[in-house]
Amino acid sequence: MPQSGDARWLRIAMAQLNMTVGDFEGNLRKMLEAVGRAKEQGADLLTFPELAVCGYPPEDLLFKPHFIDGNRRYLEKLVEASAGITIVAGFADGNDGIYNAAAVIHNGKLVDVYHKIFLPNYGVFDENRYFRPGDKCPVYTIVGVGVGVTICEDIWYEVGPANVQAYAGAEVIVNISASPYHFGKGEAREAMIAQRAKDNGAIFAYNNLVGGQDELVFDGGGMILDEKGRLLARGKQLEEDLIIADLNVAAVAWPRPKLAKVQPWTVTRATLSAKPFITDKPSLSPHKVKPKSLYAEIYDALVLGTGDYVTKNGFKKVLIGLSGGIDSSLVAIIAVDALGNTGVVGVAMPSQYSSPGSISDAELLAKNLGIELLTVPIEKVFQAYHDTLTEAFKGAKPDVTEENIQARIRGNILMALSNKFGWLVLTTGNKSEMATGYTTLYGDMAGGFAVVKDVPKTMVYELARYRNHRSGKEVVPSSVIDKPPSAELRPEQKDIDTLPAYDLLDPVLKAYVEEDKSVEEIIALGIDEEVVRRAARLVDGSEYKRRQAPPGVKITTRAFGRDRRLPITNRYQGG
């Protein structure tokens, strides 16, 4: 513990943990372990993420009264373990409505419960569906320091509970979050929190959940910024961490300036402790983890999201169709990084249209990764479909139907292996394909988790190059990176026969899907009119496919899935 004549200090510990929805027992175990470590380190205050007890987001499980009761019982077990420390932990509070709540626990007692005031109901969030908003802004005195407690969204607005608390005397604003990842979000959070800290002249201690939950990845990256917005501590991104820091509140101005605006919330105050329980504290080394580079961050988010989906759903192995193309190669490497090479099985399913290069590329990749590779040729089944359907097709010309049959045979083979051996199938379609519908429903879309579903094709290449660079060798063979993309479902087929080139297409898709720009607005950016109109038409026409797609990791500001809710039945053409 630093010593200073006139300084006042709070030692805070923030446990950014990887929780699992509905796993009260497992979540509690992790929390108890962190309580032990925080006490060892002499922490005065320990925080856990938003809804830590029950996991985030529990969605409609919240409507089950027995789920709320269960989460409350496990909170009690945390309270019992809180002798000699103050804890702030997220849970679902079910008294008179449901609240997204923070338990304030002190020395064996549940002292107070804070209710989240700002409930996000946009993007992937549906919090108005579940929660009532709180109306109280508590300020707690902990070891003589004024501490305000807030939950996630609460601090994303200029005027909010942190503002009220700071003006009412809080020197430290604690925030417990479950803030999902998209690339660049860590920086945006830090800039926002720095501004709040400066505006309110208070230290902000931000703790964020870690881990994958269906389509979301929570990326941790907890941080503490002082009253001038300067970084005091930063936790790991995309990994669990226990961030401990000593906060000197002597520099936080006192008395607080007046509150400029009338606020609709009530300030409450409670004194928990005047002095620390533990005075003989081990010294701390600074905890400032360097932020990851852009592609490292995205790549690691995909690894975490995939690994958590697989293991939290009880699978030990995954199965991936390896075409020798860039998408399946990247997915295989991500899977190996998440699960180890013994956790991944590849299957090559060559047809008469597969190029020799594709087969050798798949083999080389499997060798580079050290994974098992099965080979199941599809020609015999394809021939049987052809024979079986000849009469029904009555001499109609070959078209995309025959291409889809091949894709669906591969889907069936993957699912048959999945059913037989209990392996989860990972699909390999990227965001550019999902957007344009350049994919076969029940074919290449068949599987449990779509790893790169939110990764545009151009970024798939960047991530493959990044991953090779990280290893210092060609894990993804250069032949895979260099060849033109092809579905290989008919002779000499190339993606570019059907779609605009991906470097033209991807910016259009971003503007149309993520930014709600109209066709006219995108054309006005100087992009070829025919490319824009074709892309928009393809996006609009493939909503029905996306509705039946497996979940996958969100990495952009707007992923397909709950983040973007469009009707299938939709005659709007002005888009």
Next chain:
Amino acid sequence: MPQSGDARWLRIAMAQLNMTVGDFEGNLRKMLEAVGRAKEQGADLLTFPELAVCGYPPEDLLFKPHFIDGNRRYLEKLVEASAGITIVAGFADGNDGIYNAAAVIHNGKLVDVYHKIFLPNYGVFDENRYFRPGDKCPVYTIVGVGVGVTICEDIWYEVGPANVQAYAGAEVIVNISASPYHFGKGEAREAMIAQRAKDNGAIFAYNNLVGGQDELVFDGGGMILDEKGRLLARGKQLEEDLIIADLNVAAVAWPRPKLAKVQPWTVTRATLSAKPFITDKPSLSPHKVKPKSLYAEIYDALVLGTGDYVTKNGFKKVLIGLSGGIDSSLVAIIAVDALGNTGVVGVAMPSQYSSPGSISDAELLAKNLGIELLTVPIEKVFQAYHDTLTEAFKGAKPDVTEENIQARIRGNILMALSNKFGWLVLTTGNKSEMATGYTTLYGDMAGGFAVVKDVPKTMVYELARYRNHRSGKEVVPSSVIDKPPSAELRPEQKDIDTLPAYDLLDPVLKAYVEEDKSVEEIIALGIDEEVVRRAARLVDGSEYKRRQAPPGVKITTRAFGRDRRLPITNRYQGG
């Protein structure tokens, strides 16, 4: 027009129309036609449903500024057609935020805009995602009568804008709705509106949207109840209608009693007209459509939802795999009722496990319905899969894998015919199967629309019997109704080998899925513990399948889909 010395009269017309999301042109055409008819009938006031201009629910289309602009431009065209009448029409208002709005149009001018105050954000609704709430309660004087305008949810609460408006002088409360169907909802609406009318001493004129939109069916059934809660008029259920009635407001008490409670909203007033435009009015016959019986209502909802999904998405024909079982038989009849027999193609896909009775039952059904029946045997393809997978399966024992392969072959054949001929595939799985996961992903779940997805198996039987009764003959062969349910994917297979009997299972599923009861609570109802535990386990374990299911018509209080949002990754076992 009735004549009476001291009576004051308002002639109201309510156009309950079948709108299409995003079809500004088509929706306007229908509205203009209704304006013409209402004027012919001398209506003083004409109402259109909630968001009539753009369709309901437009979901994330609302985030596209050009969509809002488009809907506003089409509203202007309605305004231009409003000479000599007053109109209340739903549209999306994009001034300073987005509002679920009612345009109040009088004699060629947009006079005012009402903003919906209560925004539903539960069940299938996400209105907080899009809309800001209004804060004004307008009362308009139309032909000397006080009229309050409200939108859907606004009248579902005791204290709300209608209450404020009635106390401020409104004698008639107009409500424009887009209220989705579930069975029994019509009665619930009528009881609720009757209570509001009595409580507020005002006439309530309720107009509801008609038609299918993805998973929802809007069932019309507009009604007018007087200030004592007595029925003055009722429109057709599940069909378009123009309900016209003369409202005598002389009996509505004046002066209005005081408002009991302080309300947060502001009353606004505007006088539109003191006297009718048209004085020489044709006489009206009473418009009181008799409500449908329970099974007629459900059946017709399925027909409307299916027909609208097919035609609004631009399909002319549907394809259905006919197994000779009760589910596919019912779906085929619904499809024929929606699209005519030339709009439906059946395909029988027999295997070595198909009983002779199944094949003849499918043939008899197709004959009864007068639909084309293709026959595509799957044995040859199944044999080819078997040969192709022998090495990969390395002598593992036959299990559910081989059953799923057969179901997926059938899925592929259906999709191949769909791709080749442009027919939409209707799937045939019922709610009991969807709940328990007794269905094959990409197999029998493969298709564009799942007609009976929300119909429990026991109700599938009731609806088949009802439909036979309606025809006065066996459209569904009695052999189909009488035989024990079987997937016919292995010798002598029966559903009951895997699932509890449906008459035991369905009540458990209702309690668990629709009522959020815990396993313990359901057991306490006296249901066999093993049945309850097994059903709950099956429901929890098949969320991943449902996530990839096609949409289907909601007919119960809680359908799978947007109505029930559970995480796939979920360790909660206490359910």
